[in-house]
Each structure stands twice: as structure tokens, then as C-alpha cells.
Amino acid sequence: MSERWLGALARLALPALLAACLTLAAPASARSLAEVKSAGTLTWGGDLQGGEPYVFENPKNHAELIGFEVEIADALAKRLGVVAKFSQHDWSTLVPSLERGDFDVILSGLEDTPDRRARIAVSSPYFVYGLTITIRNNSGYRSIEALKGQKVGTLNQTVAHSLLKKMPLEVALYEGQQEPYADLVAGRTEAVLLDHIIAQRYGCNVKGLTCLPDDVMRGTYVMGLRKSDETLLVALNDALTDMQGDGTLRSILERWKLWDSRQAAPALAPALALAEDRQFDLGQLTMFLKGAGITLALSVLAFTLASPLGMALALMRLYSGKIGKFLAGAYIELFRGTPVLLQLYVLYYGLAPLVKLDAFVAAVLGLGLNYAAYEAEVHRGALLSISRGQSEAAAALGLSRSQTIRFVLFPQALRTALPAVTNDFVALLKDSSLVSVITVVELTKRMTIAAVEVRSWLVPGLACAALYFSMSYPLAAFARRLERRLHHDPAQAGR
Amino acid sequence: MIQLRQVVKAFDGANVLAGVSATLDRGKIACLIGPSGCGKTTLLRCINGLEQIDSGAIHVAGCDISAKEDRPTLRRVRQEVGFVFQEFHLFPHLTVLENITLAPVRVRLLPQAAADKRGRELLDLVGLGGREGARPAQLSGGQKQRVAIARALAIDVKVLLLDEPTSALDPEMREEVREVLRDVARQGLTMLCVTHDMPLVTSLADEIWVFDAGNIVERRLAKAVP
Ligand SMILES: Nc1ncnc2c1ncn2[C@@H]1O[C@H](COP(=O)(O)OP(=O)(O)O)[C@@H](O)[C@H]1O
Ligand SMILES: [Mg+2]
Numbered sequence: 001m002s003e004r005w006l007g008a009l010a011r012l013a014l015p016a017l018l019a020a021c022l023t024l025a026a027p028a029s030a031r032s033l034a035e036v037k038s039a040g041t042l043t044w045g046g047d048l049q050g051g052e053p054y055v056f057e058n059p060k061n062h063a064e065l066i067g068f069e070v071e072i073a074d075a076l077a078k079r080l081g082v083v084a085k086f087s088q089h090d091w092s093t094l095v096p097s098l099e100r101g102d103f104d105v106i107l108s109g110l111e112d113t114p115d116r117r118a119r120i121a122v123s124s125p126y127f128v129y130g131l132t133i134t135i136r137n138n139s140g141y142r143s144i145e146a147l148k149g150q151k152v153g154t155l156n157q158t159v160a161h162s163l164l165k166k167m168p169l170e171v172a173l174y175e176g177q178q179e180p181y182a183d184l185v186a187g188r189t190e191a192v193l194l195d196h197i198i199a200q201r202y203g204c205n206v207k208g209l210t211c212l213p214d215d216v217m218r219g220t221y222v223m224g225l226r227k228s229d230e231t232l233l234v235a236l237n238d239a240l241t242d243m244q245g246d247g248t249l250r251s252i253l254e255r256w257k258l259w260d261s262r263q264a265a266p267a268l269a270p271a272l273a274l275a276e277d278r279q280f281d282l283g284q285l286t287m288f289l290k291g292a293g294i295t296l297a298l299s300v301l302a303f304t305l306a307s308p309l310g311m312a313l314a315l316m317r318l319y320s321g322k323i324g325k326f327l328a329g330a331y332i333e334l335f336r337g338t339p340v341l342l343q344l345y346v347l348y349y350g351l352a353p354l355v356k357l358d359a360f361v362a363a364v365l366g367l368g369l370n371y372a373a374y375e376a377e378v379h380r381g382a383l384l385s386i387s388r389g390q391s392e393a394a395a396a397l398g399l400s401r402s403q404t405i406r407f408v409l410f411p412q413a414l415r416t417a418l419p420a421v422t423n424d425f426v427a428l429l430k431d432s433s434l435v436s437v438i439t440v441v442e443l444t445k446r447m448t449i450a451a452v453e454v455r456s457w458l459v460p461g462l463a464c465a466a467l468y469f470s471m472s473y474p475l476a477a478f479a480r481r482l483e484r485r486l487h488h489d490p491a492q493a494g495r
Numbered sequence: 496m497i498q499l500r501q502v503v504k505a506f507d508g509a510n511v512l513a514g515v516s517a518t519l520d521r522g523k524i525a526c527l528i529g530p531s532g533c534g535k536t537t538l539l540r541c542i543n544g545l546e547q548i549d550s551g552a553i554h555v556a557g558c559d560i561s562a563k564e565d566r567p568t569l570r571r572v573r574q575e576v577g578f579v580f581q582e583f584h585l586f587p588h589l590t591v592l593e594n595i596t597l598a599p600v601r602v603r604l605l606p607q608a609a610a611d612k613r614g615r616e617l618l619d620l621v622g623l624g625g626r627e628g629a630r631p632a633q634l635s636g637g638q639k640q641r642v643a644i645a646r647a648l649a650i651d652v653k654v655l656l657l658d659e660p661t662s663a664l665d666p667e668m669r670e671e672v673r674e675v676l677r678d679v680a681r682q683g684l685t686m687l688c689v690t691h692d693m694p695l696v697t698s699l700a701d702e703i704w705v706f707d708a709g710n711i712v713e714r715r716l717a718k719a720v721p
Pocket of ligand 2: 535536537658
């Protein structure tokens with residue numbers, strides 16, 4: 001359950017990869033029930049980013065954590081005669097962190113799926129979720145089948161995602177809970193399929209949206225444990241049964257307005273596998289190459305925008321009138337002073353009520369506008385590094401200010417700036433992975449998807465790295481050569 | 496051709512030019528000598544408007560430069576007055592010929608072909624015929640200064656200002672530049688040349704202006720050179 005997939009996946013991929021590597025290196029350290037009892041604490045792993053109602057900071061007292069999973073953890077610990085202790089982890093790294101021994105149990109909206117059962121031990125379920133379709137009021141779709149050929153939004157690495165993948169429709173993948181519904185309102189998608197907890201909090205109440213009453217599918221949240229910790233698993237299952245028997249679980253869920261007819265239903269079989277048990281094969285590789293193609297096209301287009309815009313901004317900042325100087329300066333400081341991630345969000349989601357940019361177009365614009373600010377500073381530095389004698393010689397020959405800039409200063413600045421500009425292009429190539437937050441599936445995103453499908457970060461991670469490297473290395477080598485040539489060129493002395 | 500009347504120029508409140516007055520007739524060549532830091536370069540820069548004067552007046556090649564900022568006049572002055580810098584200041588990204596033709600094409604609006612033709616003639620004049628495709632970085636100091644002279648002449652100036660044209664050069668390269676300047680002098684240009692290069696003074700100067708502490712302290716006629 002991936003409402004926890006809030007952060008940009010791009011940034012999560014590396015820790016997960018490292019965690020996977022560590023797991024390979026160190027065998028999982030087991031912790032028996034006796035050890036938990038003697039330590040006096042049951043440590044449970046979760047992700048605060050999942051937010052309400054799972055686990056989140058009390059808005060009245062930020063030191064205190066609240067949420068229905070907090071209460072479940074406390075109740076379970078009490079029955080074991082210990083206290084519960086929370087351990088914060090990015091949602092995507094919970095399983096590797098469990099295996100490494102960072103905590104005793106995952107309690108974080110973990111869906112029961114066959115592939116999770118293959119890797120870790122799972123407890124009895126403590127919650128039943130239903131996959132809910134949300135549509136715009138005026139649209140006529142009444143079932144998942146009716147959405148054939150349409151674009152449907154969901155979160156990455158969810159059961160909803162694996163369900164949609166099997167259907168003849170187009171999937172738009174998001175990183176946070178709110179964005180799929182924002183895009184549905186904006187008309188970029190025709191429906192959203194997600195757990196009812198998310199749908200009720202972020203979709204059904206939104207003006208113009210409706211949730212269909214019937215669940216497409218149901219599944220359960222379970223606790224995750226190391227396979228070796230059998231005694232602890234038995235103890236936790238007993239405690240859970242106890243909580244179900246005496247109404248503790250029901251009262252917790254009722255307090256959080258989560259109790260509904262779903263919870264009374266009989267036990268469910270594990271839901272759809274998140275991952276089909278696939279190898280990293282030729283089909284995956286083709287998708288990777290496609291992802292690399294998108295990364296490259298995106299970077300080239302964004303830089304084609306950033307470069308001339310940066311030059312124009314540099315010229316404005318140095319040589320235009322007061323207002324021009326101010327505007328260029330303001331642009332540069334604004335775009336350098338705020339995260340590109342935020343700029344992408346504003347362009348894609350923030351502007352949606354005014355202009356509905358296509359995701360790829362928004363990505364090109366966002367990266368291009370952002371990098372223009374950096375290019376402007378590179379070009380400004382290059383212009384300032386030209387000796388004053390050059391403009392004086394031009395002035396003495398009768399060239400006007402603008403002719404001096406155009407024929408004397410600018411061509412020289414361009415040469416000076418070229419190595420730095422090439423380096424910036426390489427940086428852009430890698431930064432382009434950020435655009436996955438606005439549903440563009442480029443190389444890094446493709447890697448994280450494949451990592452789930454083949455249940456390993458290692459091979460997809462290495463393939464992804466190799467592809468980035470094969471694009472950036474030739475450019476970096478080119479930049480180095482340019483730099484060397486300019487260094488050896490005494491013409492740079494300007495005399 | 497050059498008339499200076501009570502020219503004053505101060506930097507940071509200190510007078511670098513303290514009311515300079517002098518006249519140089521059409522076709523005459525004056526060499527300006529004097530100790531370092533006394534304001535010689537500043538005077539040259541004022542004459543073609545690279546520095547703005549604080550008071551007084553400069554009359555050069557039919558244009559009047561005063562303390563007021565006046566862009567159209569400045570533009571005219573620069574089309575009539577050439578400037579050769581001590582440090583050459585060639586444009587490194589352009590070839591030798593492009594250095595010379597840039598101003599004729601962009602300022603005088605000469606067709607490129609005509610500018611190229613004139614440029615080659617000037618390169619012949621400064622003894623660099625055949626080097627038009629070279630980049631400044633491939634030239635020696637003496638060659639660079641000769642290109643700079645050709646570049647200054649290319650817009651058909653009436654007055655040429657030179658700021659120590661040989662002093663950034665190794666001694667063995669000075670003679671080639673002196674040679675070129677003597678050839679240029681024979682074309683009848685009015686020239687004002689700051690220099691400490693005595694062989695240049697003796698072979699070039701009609702007049703010698705001795706400068707000290709922001710003013711001309713002595714003007715004397717040079718003895719005629721055979
Ligand atoms: N742009 C400037 N700002 C401040 N002081 C200057 C500037 N240019 C020249 N000066 C000062 O004016 C004086 C004369 O300089 P300059 O004309 O270069 O002398 P010269 O060419 O005779 O050696 C020096 O003291 C120098 O420091
Ligand atoms: Mg000087």
C-alpha cells in the first residue's frame with residue numbers, strides 16, 4: 001500500500017538499492033519473543049509520510065505520534081507485556097530494513113500479496129481495504145471494464161497498479177495521494193483506482209468527483225516479520241485475535257472512522273501479486289531503452305530551452321536597463337532559490353486550472369526554465385571574465401554597445417562557458433529523473449517499476465546506471481576535452 | 496587637427512590632467528614623453544572619448560568633445576580617430592582579417608568583399624600579407640601590434656593615437672613595428688604617440704611634447720629626419 005510513496009521515487013531508489021545490497025551481505029538477524037520481552041520494547045517500522053490516519057504527528061503536540069496503527073501497535077505491545085516503539089523508514093525500504101534487523105515488525109499498511117509472503121512472514125490481517133474507482137461526476141463510467149482504452153491514475157507499487165497493468169487501459173503513475181485526484185479533476189485522466197482509505201480522504205469529497213459504491217477488489221493489511229521470528233509471529237497473531245475477540249480492534253477503527261462492513265467480512269486470500277515473478281529479460285531491457293530515450297529527448301529539449309534563455313537572461317542582467325536587470329535578477333534568484341521539484345508541481349498541478357499542460361511538455365518546461373537560471377549565471381560569469389580591453393578596443397573602433405556585445409563579447413563568452421555548459425547538460429540528464437513526480441515514465445522511474453517486477457533492485461539498478469553512464473560519459477569526456485583545449489589556447493589571454 | 500583647451504580630468508578627486516592645452520596640425524606627428532603615471536594614457540583616452548573629461552574642450556578631426564556626454568559626437572569621433580593600445584587588444588576569436596574588417600563592415604557599412612580587399616592591402620602595408628587566416632594566438636607580439644595598427648587604420652581615420660606601441664614588445668620585435676609606423680607616417684596621417692622608445696621618437700616625431708604631473712611642461716620641434 002503505497003500511499004506511503006510520497007517522496008520522489010528517484011530519491012528513494014538509492015537507499016533501497018543500498019539496503020538490498022546490505023541485505024545480501026548480512027544475513028537477517030532474528031529476534032525471538034523472549035528477546036523482545038527481555039528488552040521490554042516491540043519496535044515497529046512505518047513511514048510518517050503516509051500521514052493520516054495511519055501514523056502521523058499530533059498537530060497539537062508534534063512530539064506525539066497518533067494514528068490507528070499507533071494504537072494497534074500499543075495494544076499489541078501491551079498484550080506482550082512490553083511497550084511499542086516507532087522506527088521511521090521510507091516506505092519503499094521497509095522490507096529490506098526489516099531483514100537487516102532495524103526493527104521487529106512492519107506495521108504500515110502493508111498489503112498481503114503472494115510475493116510478499118514469499119519473502120517475509122505475514123501476520124493475520126488487521127484491516128480490509130477495498131479498491132475504489134473515483135470518476136468525475138459527469139462521466140458515465142460505472143465499472144473498471146467500462147474504462148477500457150482510457151487513462152487511469154494510481155500510485156506506484158500498489159495492488160491497484162498491478163490490477164490495472166493487466167487491463168487494456170493506460171496507467172498514469174503518481175507519487176503522492178493528492179495528485180491522482182487533481183489530475184482527474186483537471187481531465188488528464190478518466191478515473192483513479194486506489195484503496196478506499198485514500199479515496200475517501202483525497203477523492204470522494206473533492207468537488208466534481210464521485211466514488212463508485214462497489215469495490216473493484218478487496219485485500220488486507222498485514223504485519224510483516226522476518227521468517228525466522230516464528231515465536232514472535234505466533235504471539236502477535238494471538239494478541240491480534242484477542243483484540244478482535246474483545247472488541248479492542250473494532251473500537252480503534254471506529255475511533256478513526258475506519259470501521260465499515262468490509263471489516264466484518266470473512267478472511268480473504270492474499271490479493272494479486274505486486275510482482276509477477278519475472279526475470280530481467282529482453283522485454284524489460286526494451287522498456288529500459290525506451291525510458292532512456294525519453295530521458296534523452298527530455299534533456300535535449302529542456303536544454304534547448306534553457307541555453308538560449310540563459311544567454312538572454314545573462315545579457316539582460318548585465319547590459320539592459322534598470323527594469324530589465326531587475327527582472328532578470330528576480331527570475332534567476334526565484335528559479336535557483338526554489339526546488340525544481342516544487343516548480344514541476346506548480347507547472348503541472350498548480351497551473352492545471354488555467355492551462356492543462358501535457359506531462360512531457362510540463363517536464364520540458366519545468367527543467368528548461370529551471371536550468372535557464374543556472375545557464376544565465378554561467379554566461380554572466382563568462383561575460384564578466386572577458387578583459388575590459390576587449391570592449392574598449394571595440395568602442396575605439398566605433399562599434400556600438402550592442403555590436404560590441406554581439407560581435408566581440410558574446411562569441412568569446414560562449415567559448416569560455418562551453419565546458420561548464422556541457423557539465424550542466426550532464427547534470428540535467430540526471431536531474432531529469434525528478435519528472436517522474438508528474439507521471440513521466442523516464443529511465444529512473446522505469447528502473448523502480450522493473451525493480452518491483454523482478455523483486456530485486458540490483459539488476460535493474462545496474463542496468464539503469466549503465467544507461468545513464470553511457471549517455472553522460474561521452475558528454476563529460478567532451479567537456480573535459482573542450483576545457484583542456486581552452487586552457488592551452490593562449491587566445492584566452494585576450495591580447 | 497587636434498586642439499586641447501584647458502582639459503581637466505580627475506580620478507577620485509585628484510587631477511590627472513590639470514588643464515592641458517595644446518595644438519597639433521594636420522599631418523603632423525607628435526610624440527608624448529614623460530614619467531610613468533603622469534597622465535599620458537589618460538590624455539589619449541580622453542581624446543577619443545574612452546574617458547569623459549571633467550572640464551575644458553577637445554577639438555579633434557572636426558568634432559567637439561566637451562564635458563557633456565554626447566553619444567552621436569562620440570561615434571563620429573571614433574570613426575575619425577584610431578587608437579592603438581599598448582596591449583594590442585586583438586579579438587582572439589576572430590582571424591587576423593576579420594579583426595581588421597569588423598569595424599569597416601559593421602560601422603562604415605562597407606560590403607564584406609570591399610572590406611576584405613582593403614584589409615589585405617593594409618596587411619601588405621604592415622608586412623603581414625598572406626597571414627589573413629591566422630588567429631591572434633598564432634602571432635608574435637610584434638605581429639599582433641602590426642595587426643592592431645592595420646585594424647585602427649581600416650576605417651580610414653584621420654588621426655591615429657598610439658599608447659606606447661612598442662613597450663609591450665621584446666626589443667627584437669620593436670624595429671618591425673617602428674618600420675610599419677614610419678610607413679604609416681608617410682601616408683600623411685596626424686599622429687599622437689605616447690612612447691619612451693627613443694629610436695621611434697627620433698624617426699617619427701615632428702614635435703615632442705614633454706608631459707609631467709598632468710600637464711605639458713615643454714613642447715619642442717624635433718630635428719628633421721633625413
Ligand atoms: N580608471 C582610473 N581610475 C582611477 N585612477 C586612474 C584611472 N586611470 C588612471 N588612473 C590614475 O591616473 C594616473 C595617470 O595614469 P596614466 O594616464 O595611465 O599614466 P601614464 O600613462 O602617464 O603612465 C595614475 O596615477 C593612475 O593611477
Ligand atoms: Mg600609460
